[in-house]
Amino acid sequence: MSADDGRIRHDWVVDEIAALLGAPLLDLVGRAQAVHRQHHDPNAVQRASLLSIKTGGCPENCAYCPQSAHHREVDLTRERLMRPEAVLRLAETARAAGATRFCMGAAWREVRDGPAFDAVVEMVEGVDALGLEACVTLGMLKPHHAERLARAGLKAYNHNLDTSPEFYSRIVTTRTYEDRLETLAAVRAAGIDLCCGGIIGMGESLRDRASLLQVLAGFDPHPESVPINALVPVAGTPLAGRREVDALDLVRMVAAARLTMPKARVRLSAGRAALGRDAQILCFLAGANSIFYGDTLLTTPNAGIGEDADLLAAIGPLADKAPAFAAAAS
Template identity: 75%
Template sequence: MDSGIVRGYEGRSKAGSPDIRLDWTVEEILAVHQLPLLELVGRANAVHREHHDPNKVQKASLLSIKTGGCPENCAYCPQSAHHREVDLTKDRLMDPAKVIGLAAKAKAAGAERFCMGAAWREVRDGKDFDAVVQMVEGVRDLGMEACVTLGMLKPHHAARLAAAGLTAYNHNLDTSPEFYSEIITTRTYEDRLETLATVRSYGIDLCCGGIIGMGESLRDRASMLHVLSTMNPHPESVPINALVPVEGTPLGHRTPIDPLELVRMVATARIVMPTSTVRLSAGRSSLNREAQILCLIAGANSVFYGDKLLTTPNAELGEDAALFGAIGAEVQDTASI
């Protein structure tokens, strides 16, 4: 392994931020990812401690405001209408008053950010989008941050969401450009990048990450991080997900990844995107306490809290309470819904 490549993150910089780079190469990121594990975690922890309080972990919740029936064919997703063997109840868009009421409940429990997800391919004008805008306005009126994931959108949709006060928009890359067509064929990688550019042009923060364990190569993982780490600026939030195989989906047969693969991905994301919030997301329910703690040491500083992430299982609330109690972290509460 070329030690010069591995040390590269210490060199080139963005003005005012010596270790923030926008010019990572796939080869450099892959070299970092493949460092001996103790060296990798040590380096990631050093970067994390420089830019974040290592004793603070944000808890975030995600509410499905419209479940199932999505026309996309994402191979991992139980909400796709293409995967008819999946046992999933399809629900219409929730009433805005109910959503805002749940947001108020979350705020009373200490929540700062309220995340809402709709199983749509794209945003369309009409009463449903009007209702989502009303939800965003209601959440912001409560004094909370608001985040949504709604699929692709056009500039006038982003403009309305920005005017409503939207804090962040989630739109994951999922995987590398090279592997993407193995997972999704109903929209292109360019569609995703165009959505991200549109969102950012209206001053809305990006929440953008991906999934490992879908059959991709290590180079694919590095390539996905390359796309994220060459964005200017880096996404404010980077969710790192491990595939949760769901029976009835094309990837339902896959064996869950070794937890140390998730540790490596978290650590590499932290090194190449030092100031982003790295979120330990789907797949956490399969990690024992020690593996989760190792991810936090490696640079994750947010977890999704609650027994469900949209439609897939998450860690139990009691388990999370025990985890945070064991590490003695100062938790930034964004309570579960």
């Protein structure tokens, strides 16, 4: 079965995906664009807004993350969980700026029952009532947490795998790959969409990148949203000395994600601020059809709304109607 026929597969092997990542760039992008057009409106780019609702002090030791309590030299102001009414005001602002999904992130290791989780549920209910897709990232959770979030109207839960199973212990040691998979299983069982991707540029090999995509493409169904992040090196974290990811490596990762998960939204996420306009457009051509829209991604810089408005105007007219198109094509 060809990688280019647009069929939904869950039996990808790492060697196949590594071959995609190593293919001639123009050939790879052309193949990915053809599959993209089978399942998506090529002019539809979803705009998602991301807000840190509780910042810093996370007990996990993820090497890339400035919010980890283990990285004490990071210049970051810790902030308590925001009040629901403040979050909903910002959600209204994001909607007015053109966002259709509102994502809320709390620097927690795991969800715990109590007033803080009650407040997050209230936020989800409010965002849903505004007509926005509500998404949260709260760390690990149990099935009853996922079920409660689903009843509140949660559209998607973000829980990235970060990297390959083989490279993972070089990046995180305070939780296992299996812990992440258990959370994803609980989310899926509750009927919530998966938002699950990874990060490149942390010192992993091309084969590690292929292995990450193989795990994601092995999910049945595939994640509805696949964020492709490029490492943003932050002073004080163990990965502060890493060089910026080559833009074309990001293009290749987007294209391989599109070929292996044809119906997923592939989201250009962290690291996009370092890309020029032309590189971002090449990512769209390779199959990306969603961006985080706003000046900050949790705690790292993002392209400004004005810059994004200019970018989207340059490639427009755009329509944020990918779900309806995908449903009609399926």
